[in-house]
Amino acid sequence: MSELTEDVHLPAAAAAPERKRATGLGDLLRTPAIGGSAGVLALLLLAALIVPPLLPYGPNELASATALDPPSWSHPLGTDELGRDLLARLLAGIRVSLLVIVAAVPLALLAGGLLGLFSSAGRWTDTPTQRLFDVVLAFPALIMGIAFAALLGAGLTAVIVTVAVAAAPMIGRVLRGAVRSQSARDYVLAAKVTGVRPWRLYVRHILPNCFDVVLVQTSLACATAVFIEGGLSFLGLGVRPPDSSLGGLLSSSLTFLTSSPFYAIGPLVVISALVLCFTLLADALNRKLAAR
Amino acid sequence: MLRYVLRRLPSAVIVLLLATIPVFAVLRLAPGDPAATVAGPDAGPEVIASVRHDMGLDRSLTAQYFSWLGDALQGDFATSFVSKAPVSDLVMRGLGNTGTLTLCALLLAVLIAFPLGLAQALARTGRLRSLLSGLNVVMLSVPPYVTGVVLVLIFSVGLRLLPPGGYVSVFDDPVAGFQFLLLPAICLALPAAAVLARFLTASLQRVFQEEHYFASRMRGLSAKRLVLRHGLPNAVGPVVTVLGIQIGHLLGGAVIVESIFAWAGLGQTLVTAASARDYPLVQALLLLAVTVFIALQLLSDVVYAVIDPRVRERT
Numbered sequence: 001m002s003e004l005t006e007d008v009h010l011p012a013a014a015a016a017p018e019r020k021r022a023t024g025l026g027d028l029l030r031t032p033a034i035g036g037s038a039g040v041l042a043l044l045l046l047a048a049l050i051v052p053p054l055l056p057y058g059p060n061e062l063a064s065a066t067a068l069d070p071p072s073w074s075h076p077l078g079t080d081e082l083g084r085d086l087l088a089r090l091l092a093g094i095r096v097s098l099l100v101i102v103a104a105v106p107l108a109l110l111a112g113g114l115l116g117l118f119s120s121a122g123r124w125t126d127t128p129t130q131r132l133f134d135v136v137l138a139f140p141a142l143i144m145g146i147a148f149a150a151l152l153g154a155g156l157t158a159v160i161v162t163v164a165v166a167a168a169p170m171i172g173r174v175l176r177g178a179v180r181s182q183s184a185r186d187y188v189l190a191a192k193v194t195g196v197r198p199w200r201l202y203v204r205h206i207l208p209n210c211f212d213v214v215l216v217q218t219s220l221a222c223a224t225a226v227f228i229e230g231g232l233s234f235l236g237l238g239v240r241p242p243d244s245s246l247g248g249l250l251s252s253s254l255t256f257l258t259s260s261p262f263y264a265i266g267p268l269v270v271i272s273a274l275v276l277c278f279t280l281l282a283d284a285l286n287r288k289l290a291a292r
Numbered sequence: 293m294l295r296y297v298l299r300r301l302p303s304a305v306i307v308l309l310l311a312t313i314p315v316f317a318v319l320r321l322a323p324g325d326p327a328a329t330v331a332g333p334d335a336g337p338e339v340i341a342s343v344r345h346d347m348g349l350d351r352s353l354t355a356q357y358f359s360w361l362g363d364a365l366q367g368d369f370a371t372s373f374v375s376k377a378p379v380s381d382l383v384m385r386g387l388g389n390t391g392t393l394t395l396c397a398l399l400l401a402v403l404i405a406f407p408l409g410l411a412q413a414l415a416r417t418g419r420l421r422s423l424l425s426g427l428n429v430v431m432l433s434v435p436p437y438v439t440g441v442v443l444v445l446i447f448s449v450g451l452r453l454l455p456p457g458g459y460v461s462v463f464d465d466p467v468a469g470f471q472f473l474l475l476p477a478i479c480l481a482l483p484a485a486a487v488l489a490r491f492l493t494a495s496l497q498r499v500f501q502e503e504h505y506f507a508s509r510m511r512g513l514s515a516k517r518l519v520l521r522h523g524l525p526n527a528v529g530p531v532v533t534v535l536g537i538q539i540g541h542l543l544g545g546a547v548i549v550e551s552i553f554a555w556a557g558l559g560q561t562l563v564t565a566a567s568a569r570d571y572p573l574v575q576a577l578l579l580l581a582v583t584v585f586i587a588l589q590l591l592s593d594v595v596y597a598v599i600d601p602r603v604r605e606r607t
Contacts, residue, residue, distance in 0.1 A: 131306065131307060131310060132310075134307045134310075135307055135310045135311045135314070138307060138308075138311050138540075138582050138585050138586055139311070139578070139581065139582055139585075140540055140541060140543055140544025140581060140585070141544060142544040142545070142547055142548065143543065143544050143547065143562070143577075143578065143581050146547065146562055146563060146566045146574075147318060147566070147574055147578055149566050150318070150322075150565070150566035150567075150569055150571065150574045151318060151321055151322055151323075153323075154566075154567065223433060227435050230435055230437060230438075231435060231437060231548055234437045234548065234551070235547070235548070235551055235563050236563070236567065237563065237566060237567065247437065250437060250438070250441060251437075251551075253441070254441060254444075254552065257441070257444060257445060257448075257449055257456070258449050258456075261445060261449060264441050264445065268438055268441060268442060271435065271437075271438050272434050272438050275433045275434060275435060276429065276430065276433050276434065278433075279429060279432070279433035280429060280433075283429065
């Protein structure tokens with residue numbers, strides 16, 4: 001019996017990788033919007049990982065006797081109000097954003113994914129889950145973040161919790177929709193008829209076909225992570241001084257905008273590039289994957 | 293019409309009631325004993341016990357929740373831990389300023405979104421279309437704290453046209469008040485305008501495919517009349533529903549914008565309250581944000597149903 005089922009649903013499972021090869025990773029990266037934004041992201045993240053140990057100054061070290069030096073050969077982005085090297089602080093800020101992404105986005109995927117699956121299981125599980133999503137989404141993300149900062153104290157934990165809680169409902173909603181639309185297809189019916197167990201049906205048949213939409217949401221969740229980390233740190237409720245963060249750098253540059261506008265340039269460019277590239281990537285992936 | 297409102301109302305009320313639970317939980321989850329905080333650092337155990345009794349903290353959680361909810365419905369949010377003033381007074385003080393800012397931003401967002409959305413839907417050539425959609429993505433995704441700093445750099449530091457921040461009431465000095473309002477309102481409006489324009493474009497493109505539109509075109513109507521009289525009215529419905537959600541996002545963005553431009557509103561109150569761990573104040577502001585958000589979503593759904601009778605029939 002089991003041999004028979006293996007044989008019967010083989011065509012459905014085998015068709016999927018073949019189609020994937022037609023629009024594989026290389027093909028995706030050759031699309032200008034996808035390749036371009038992925039390239040910029042890779043460049044920023046690699047710079048943040050590789051460059052800091054090579055710099056003569058750490059992000060919290062006093063690097064210059066004078067404060068607010070304009071950009072020079074020894075300090076490419078200048079120094080801040082305490083004479084710390086702005087390039088080192090900027091790269092440390094990217095590292096913090098990266099840390100938030102690495103910690104919060106998998107949490108959001110896990111929570112959102114499980115809730116989305118639970119929701120798609122039937123009418124009795126759907127309504128409560130949808131109400132839960134409604135309630136979470138009724139709090140604007142930044143306001144929720146401020147409340148978490150009040151509860152947990154200003155810091156990275158509050159930022160990570162906020163990103164995970166704010167991004168999970170989006171992932172859950174999209175996954176629920178995708179699972180439902182896949183479940184209505186013929187191949188699922190065929191698998192059910194041939195006696196594939198529910199667990200195997202989900203893991204081997206339905207979920208692999210939902211991968212695309214989850215990938216798009218993951219990219220959006222990364223954009224949300226950078227946005228919330230920047231916002232909370234900007235308000236002084238995220239990463240706390242003396243540690244560096246992109247939002248924190250931007251908010252301290254605000255005080256010296258008239259005398260030292262160069263202070264703001266680094267964080268402005270990096271935050272915009274990160275959020276923009278993650279959003280563009282999601283947009284382009286969405287279009288590309290919907291087309292196939 | 294009334295029937296439609298009555299049908300939509302229960303789910304909005306349920307979501308609002310459910311949302312009050314985490315808001316209530318803020319005070320209970322907070323580290324430290326609220327009674328000890330209120331009583332002050334020098335209070336002895338008997339004083340703390342009597343304060344705890346006065347605050348009702350010795351009752352069951354359910355009893356506390358319902359009495360808190362009852363007080364909240366009457367606008368009574370106890371007193372601030374920090375300033376000892378009634379929380380409702382502190383909220384009222386900033387409400388007008390945040391309201392002015394949000395309304396102006398909303399107006400600006402609509403004024404920007406309509407031409408942008410129309411242009412995006414009508415753009416024929418590839419280059420113009422990608423330029424407009426690029427502009428849209430930038431407006432949508434660049435955070436308000438980045439836009440705010442860029443605006444200050446250009447208009448205050450570079451061109452010296454507008455003040456970098458501060459607040460003057462429009463009623464005291466209309467010209468100065470407007471100058472102080474302009475940059476924060478633009479900063480807040482851009483992301484909302486981008487979302488609205490996106491939905492308008494999508495909605496217009498759908499209408500362009502419909503048969504009645506094709507029929508009007510075949511009748512030889514001028515392009516202007518065709519778009520403005522037959523396209524746009526049929527396309528605004530979905531945009532209205534998004535408008536309600538966008539106001540909610542404006543409230544979140546207002547916190548950032550107020551902080552950049554030193555605008556004395558509720559956002560500043562919330563940030564100060566969170567840093568000082570003034571939980572009653574945080575609770576009141578959270579509840580206000582959620583209520584406004586849910587009420588506006590309901591309102592925009594109702595407006596959609598008023599504009600488009602098909603919606604009333606469908607549900």
